[in-house]
Amino acid sequence: MERLDPKDVADALPGWTGGDDFITKVFKFDDFAQAFGFMTRIAITADKMDHHPEWFNVYNRVDVTLTTHDAGGVTQKDVTLAEAMEKAAG
């Protein structure tokens, strides 16, 4: 799977930052139920894709990091999952 430039990928997504081999964003919601509802929607999408996020949650906050371990960097899979997150959070 082709590796993409994390900075280019992040620039095309609202609020995302590109690292060496990942993209990352902090999502904030009104409360825990909304934050976890977001995670639940994404969990189903991610498991269908067999492509899983690294994410940290405390109360209304979800810190997400996306990378494609098999490719050693950011790929179209991460873009697709990030876009699903934007849709679920929006």
Add this chain to the structure above:
Amino acid sequence: MERLDPKDVADALPGWTGGDDFITKVFKFDDFAQAFGFMTRIAITADKMDHHPEWFNVYNRVDVTLTTHDAGGVTQKDVTLAEAMEKAAG
């Protein structure tokens, strides 16, 4: 709410470690669906208690940290949530 000694609390729970003002454990499951199923069960319990974990998930792994911010340490709420986690993971 009375603060408890994190080390004493952790010693009474299987696989937990006590820090200065928290208890922590890494839960491992067979796969993402099982890990997220565990998180979903706990999310409902936690929101009912209005006492939320700090947790990190990647694939089959869930790293949990419990503390009671209002009390500045570990309280019975953390014990109750940790026990619910043991039940959900067991």
